[in-house]
Each structure stands twice: as C-alpha cells, then as structure tokens.
Amino acid sequence: MSFEQVLQQSREHQAAAEEITRFHLNNFQKLSAAESARLDERETEIREISRRLLNEAAAILWEDLQGTLKNIREATDKMRSVRAHLKSVQRTLSFAAAVIGLGGAILSQNPIAVATSALGVVDLVNTFRDEDDEEDAAEEDAVG
C-alpha cells in the first residue's frame, strides 16, 4: 500500500473512534457502567490501530527516501571536496608568501626578523587548523 492509502486508513480509524466518542457522550446518562467500559475498550483499540497505521505510513516514506539521501550526501561531499581544493590553493599561496618572507629574513641575516618570520609560518599553519575546526563547528551549529 502507498503512503496515501495507509494515511487514509489511519484517518478513517480516527474518525471511527470519534464516532464512538460522540455516541458515548450523547448517551452518557443512558449507558450502564459496563456498557461505557466496553465502548471505551473498543475506542481504545481503534485509536491504537490508527496510531499504528500513522507510523506505518511514515515508515513507507522513510523506506522510499534511502536512495535519495545517499545521492544528496554524495553531492554534498563532492561540493565539500571542491571547496577544500579551492581552499588549499588559497592556503598554498598564503603559505608560499610566508615562506618567501622567511627566506627574505634569512638573507637579511637579521635574527629577530628570522624569528618573527618563522613564528609567522607556524601561526599560519595553526590558523589553518583553527579555521577547519571553526568551520566544522559552524556547520554543526547551522544545520542542527
């Protein structure tokens, strides 16, 4: 059965339970305690079936989703890898610039400039790592 058919069945059971409730209320004074209890019992059974059918309808949807989810996950990973590639280009350029700066400092034979430039390279690498961590956290925050 399709999602729509099972959902319809669930709704019809719910409507039937409501019919029993209405009858029960309309005849509240006339019914004996035993009759009331029997009506409650039937109503409970029908409501249970309605709940089960509602879950069944949702389960049909979930089964149908598997292929779609796999494709979208793969597409997301592809976009991530393109982004990572572009980012690596950007980072390579920044890294190269930092290394050129270090080379310049070494050629100048200025120990303070060498130390500062070397620390700059280390800082840059640390920044890349922090950026990656922050981006992972930002995605997790955004998509919940």
Add this chain to the structure above:
Amino acid sequence: VDLVGLRKFTDESVKAGAKFNDLSQDIYRACAVELYYQKYRMSRFTAISIFESPDVFLGTLPARERVECETAKKLWGNFAAANKVLMSYLYVMGQLAGDDIANADAGFKAAKNSIASLPRGSDPIIAPTLNIANTITNILMDAERQKAIKKVLIQNNGDVRSLTAKLSKALITYIVWLEKEKAALTNMYNFALANHQSFNRQIQVKPIPSDALLVLSASANLEIEVQKINAKIRAAKAYQNLLTNIKDGHRELYEEALYGFNKKVAVRIALKYAPAIQANFDDINKAF
C-alpha cells in the same frame, strides 16, 4: 556579480531548516499526551499524576501501550536526520558560493609584501606578474566553484525534489498527530463536564445546576490549549511551505544551470526566494 548572493537563499533555508528538530521532537510529546488525555478520561478522572514529560508518563504504561509513541520517536529521529542531509547540502552549496574561499587576493598580496621585503628590493617585473597571476587564479577558482555548483544543481534537482516532497508528506503525519491530540483534549473536557452532571444527578441535587461558571471556565481552558495546538499545525504547514520554496528555488537554479548558469540570473533567483523563506521561518517561530 558575485555568486555570494546565492548564500542568501541557502542561509535563510538552513536557518529555518534547523527548526525541524523542534517539530520532530514534538511528535513524541503529542503521542504521549493523546494517550494521557485518553487514560485520564477513561479512568473517570480518578487520581492520575500530572503529565510531567513523555518519558515519565509512558514509563507508567505497559510496553504494548507505549510502543507506537516510541516507534514515532524513532521514525522522526530518522526524518530529522534526513532533513539535516538537505540542510547540509544547502549549507555546503552556500559555503562554496561564498566569496571568502574562491579568492586568491590575500595570498598574492602577502606574496607581494614578502617579495618587497627581500634585501635587494622588489624586482619591477615581479609585481605586475603577480597581479596577472592573481587575476588568472581568481578566474580559475571562480570557474571551478561555478562549474561545481552548476553540476550539483543539474545532477541533484530530482533528489532535492524527492526529498522535499517526502519530508512534506511526513509533516502531514505530524499534523495528524496534532489533530489526534486536539481531539483527545476536547473529549477529555467534554467527558469531564458530562461526569460532573452525572455526579450532580447521583447526589440528587435539585434542580441540577446548570454550572455556567464551570462550563465557561472549562471552555476557556480548552480554548487556550486548542490554540497552542493550532499554532503548531500552522508551524508544520509553514515548514511545508519552506520545503516548497526550497524545491522551487532549486528547480529555477537548476533550469538556469541547464542553460549556462548566468551568475546574475542565479543570484536574482536566490534573492527572489529568500524573503518567502524568511517569512516561513517567522511563522514556524510563532509556535516553536
């Protein structure tokens, strides 16, 4: 024109999309509350503990009676995960469209500064060469991300359509859970009043009081509770509209991608859908 405008569409979608978790978690509560009202009513309002949480209440029931609420909780955990897949897809697309990564300017600027600091000074040829290299690199990077976005839009439009449609259908079942909760609540109030009348008869109060104050008070309480449920139904429908906007926006971008993917047109499409998605978010926020 920069593709960064695309992020308005993806960012607004992701922001609203995070609300799905609230809706999906509410189903477990709605299921438990329906059972609670039903039990309370059928026990003829004998002493029953106040509803504290779904877990506490369902813990008092035999496994057979609580199984459907637990199944619903599990199923909706799955749908929340499916929704997250859609939102991650949009989020990463927005990140890819963003200007911050597809730009080599910072690296080239740093390179020029570094070269200028070399002991012999900057070679007059180096700076213009770097400028040309910078421009070419930017064009190549921009082309690569544009190509990637275009390809993803073309390849996945069918899947996005399917996923949004199924999540929207799943939300119909949430609405049915809420309708069940509303019916159980209304029935509980109606039976409470009927029981009260019955009690008056049994103790032979003559004439049987019309209990106008009791009825008015009960009606007012019922109305407040019903309005809360109705707000949740409206939120679920707003989320369905959000999914429709995501599907339609993606479809228009896909159609643009088929004909070459003009950045100006793509950004115009994205900006067209962003306000509607923002409005969907506001509507969902009224209940959650």
